[in-house]
Amino acid sequence: MISEMFQKLWDNGIIQMGIWETIYMTVLATLFSYGIGMPLGLILSVTDKDGIHPMRVLNRILGIIVNIFRSIPFIILMVAMLPVAKFIVGTSLGNQAMIVTLVIAAAPYVARMVESSIKEVDAGVIEAAQAMGTSSFKLVYKVLIPEAKPALIIGSVISMVTILGYSAMAGTIGGGGLGQIAITYGYQRYNNDIIWVCIILTILIVQIIQEAGTRITHKTDKRIS
Amino acid sequence: MIEIKNLNKSFNTANGTIVALHDISLTIQDGEIFGIIGLSGAGKSTLVRCINLLERPTSGDVILDGKSLTGLPQKELLQVRQTIGMIFQGFNLLTQRNILQNVCYPLEIAGFKKKDAVKRAVELIELVGLSDRQKSYPSQLSGGQKQRVAIARALATKPRYLLCDEATSALDPNTTQSILDLLKEINKTMGVTIIVITHEMKVIDQICDRVAVIDNSRIAETGYVSDVFTNPQSDIAIDLILPKANTTETMVGEHRLRIIFDGEASSKPVIANLILECQVPVNILFADTRDIEGKAYGQMILQLPDDTRQQERVLSYLKVNKIAFSKEV
Numbered sequence: 001m002i003s004e005m006f007q008k009l010w011d012n013g014i015i016q017m018g019i020w021e022t023i024y025m026t027v028l029a030t031l032f033s034y035g036i037g038m039p040l041g042l043i044l045s046v047t048d049k050d051g052i053h054p055m056r057v058l059n060r061i062l063g064i065i066v067n068i069f070r071s072i073p074f075i076i077l078m079v080a081m082l083p084v085a086k087f088i089v090g091t092s093l094g095n096q097a098m099i100v101t102l103v104i105a106a107a108p109y110v111a112r113m114v115e116s117s118i119k120e121v122d123a124g125v126i127e128a129a130q131a132m133g134t135s136s137f138k139l140v141y142k143v144l145i146p147e148a149k150p151a152l153i154i155g156s157v158i159s160m161v162t163i164l165g166y167s168a169m170a171g172t173i174g175g176g177g178l179g180q181i182a183i184t185y186g187y188q189r190y191n192n193d194i195i196w197v198c199i200i201l202t203i204l205i206v207q208i209i210q211e212a213g214t215r216i217t218h219k220t221d222k223r224i225s
Numbered sequence: 226m227i228e229i230k231n232l233n234k235s236f237n238t239a240n241g242t243i244v245a246l247h248d249i250s251l252t253i254q255d256g257e258i259f260g261i262i263g264l265s266g267a268g269k270s271t272l273v274r275c276i277n278l279l280e281r282p283t284s285g286d287v288i289l290d291g292k293s294l295t296g297l298p299q300k301e302l303l304q305v306r307q308t309i310g311m312i313f314q315g316f317n318l319l320t321q322r323n324i325l326q327n328v329c330y331p332l333e334i335a336g337f338k339k340k341d342a343v344k345r346a347v348e349l350i351e352l353v354g355l356s357d358r359q360k361s362y363p364s365q366l367s368g369g370q371k372q373r374v375a376i377a378r379a380l381a382t383k384p385r386y387l388l389c390d391e392a393t394s395a396l397d398p399n400t401t402q403s404i405l406d407l408l409k410e411i412n413k414t415m416g417v418t419i420i421v422i423t424h425e426m427k428v429i430d431q432i433c434d435r436v437a438v439i440d441n442s443r444i445a446e447t448g449y450v451s452d453v454f455t456n457p458q459s460d461i462a463i464d465l466i467l468p469k470a471n472t473t474e475t476m477v478g479e480h481r482l483r484i485i486f487d488g489e490a491s492s493k494p495v496i497a498n499l500i501l502e503c504q505v506p507v508n509i510l511f512a513d514t515r516d517i518e519g520k521a522y523g524q525m526i527l528q529l530p531d532d533t534r535q536q537e538r539v540l541s542y543l544k545v546n547k548i549a550f551s552k553e554v
Contacts, residue, residue: 128317128375131277132331132382133306135299142333146321222321222362 005191014181019201022177025095025167026205029102030160036107037159040066041114042140048119052126052144053136069108074166077105078173098167098175106163113159117151118144150221157213161206168202178202227253227276227386227418232285234271245271247442249285255385258412258419260433260450262426262465268442269422273388276420277309278302289386307335310379310417314391316371318363324350324374325359331381349377353407369400376407380417387411389421393428405432426465430454438462455485480529480536481553484543486514495548496525503538505530526553 009015044062047055069077078101082092085100121144129143145152168179178198186194234246245268253259263269274280276287278294287294294305318327325346332342350356353373363371372392379387389408393401409432412419421433429436429450437447438461445459457463484495500507507527514523529536543550 122315122317122320124313124315124317125319127279128311128313129319129330131279131306131309131311131388132334132378133303134334135303138334142330143319147319149321222323223364 003191003193005185005189006193006197009181009185009194014185015197015201018176018178018181018198019205021095022164022167022179022202022205025099025102025170025175025177026160026164029099029106029163029167030156032099032103033106033110033159033163034156036103037110038114040107040111042118042144044111044115045118045144046136046140048115052130052139066108066111069105070112074105075169075172077101078166078170081105082173093174095176098170102163102166102170105166106159109162110155110159113155114152117148117155120151121147150217150223153213153217153220157209160209160213164202164206164209226255226290227251227420228286228288229253229272229276230286230288232272232275232287233283234268234275234280235283244442246275246282249439249444251437251444251447253418253420255418256412256416257434258409258421258432260421260423260429260436261439262423262429262436263439263461264465265424267439269424269439270390272439273311273390273420273422276388277306277311307331307382308384309386309388310382310384311388311390312372312375312379312392314394316363316368316375316395318371318374318378320363323360323362324355324366327363327374328378328381331378335382345381346377349380350374352380353377367400368396369403372396372400372404373407376404376411380411380415385416385418387417387419389419389423391422391424394423394425401428408432438465480531481510482527482529482539483551483553484525484527485549485551486523486525495546496527498546499539499542503535503542505535505539507539 006015040062044059044066045051046053047059047062049056049059051059072080078098081101081104082097084104085097086092088100089096091097125147126139126143129139134143167175167177168182171177171180171183178201182195182198185191186198229249229251232246232249233244235242235244237243249272251259261269261272271280275282278287282295285295289305289309292305294302297305319330322330325343328346328349329339329342332345337345347356347359350359353376355370355373355377358366358370363374366374375392376387387408392408393404396404405428408419408421411417412432419432421428423429433450435448436450436453438445438453438457438459440459440461445461446453446457453462454466457466486495496507496509499505507529509525510528511526512523513525529539540550
């Protein structure tokens, strides 16, 4: 049975807005997270002691920073990073501020994801490329990234779904989206059906992301013939 | 010409220092096919990686056409590597690139224009007989085909040297044969100097001019394949080339004689003549001969009758006919 509350939210376009805000926050936060996490992950894998250009000190320092950010629970990190959001986007409220905190939380996660994808590239292929006189720099963009592409795509889907989960938590401290609707209209006003609607919508969005990711991977991975 | 001078390589591991190569000196002449054979763990893969400095030697030098490689700055070293092709046991093709793109790869690195790179790659793919598979991906090819692509890729930049690291070890005998034929053809028609690392006698036997036997991080012996095969000096070479010593231990009976064929003698019916002339019924316990560059080499273990006079007749026949032999104990 659909409650009055749901009817009202739907008629006022709040649910629709929530879906849009969730997608908007997730997509933008994922893009920015990769903007930071991708280079960071590449540096981590390349400078590793078994990497193509070992740099022990740099690797250690970056590793520790990444680990620190990854070990703080998101809900706490989010609150702690609000001043940073205010500094960057001029406000500590709303979706833009939430995107900043999401990126700070997700970028280290993305970095580890990218690092492990790059490390999966066959050492023999790297060796062959080196034997052909490939410089470390070219090795990264001509061999490591293309060879790791399927793993990178799968990783980006996992990251995106994780960021989607984080974005729901942003609803508790002033962010928008389905998480905020579930908390304000569902949990705080005792409308269980609103919570369930938000859950179902979230599941749908995750499914769509997952399916699209799988298809893209399958299409682009040349190891599957 | 590649000169390897007093090369040492050791690895530092958690369990202490491991010596992979000990005082290796070798000279590889232009145009030859040089084999390096040894058991696994002997250090041969490390040795071949020291030639193009994929592994940095701990000490010693590698001199390519008079130029010392160990002192080169990174940039120049990368250029030198473009003149040394390399193929591997695991093929190591780029999985996300098709065959044409794989062969184009070294040309891209060498800074060729796309059009020229494609033209050269197409030629090479034709040379290795895979023209109809240009758009295929490595996952769609058999092992032998993958190695052909790897060879085409290794030759793309017209290298003067080709390093083969166990290039046929993952292939079946027929495919091995076709890859060896291809390597030999490349050596003959393009004049590419080839260095072959293997643990298989057959590979050395079939394509190499000279061979270095490597054992326990050291070179046990070096020489022309025909010399080393007929007259191995080191224990490891004897082990690898001649039938295992323990095959005689398990043989019953006394008065065993090992006859060594040196190429010419085996074109004659030596054993048949011996039996006819000496009137001695000998028993062939073991025989193993190889065809090396058109000549037969090998050895045979005979058991002689108990009668000492018959034995002496056989021994004197062998001496008179200058057939090498040794008494087995």
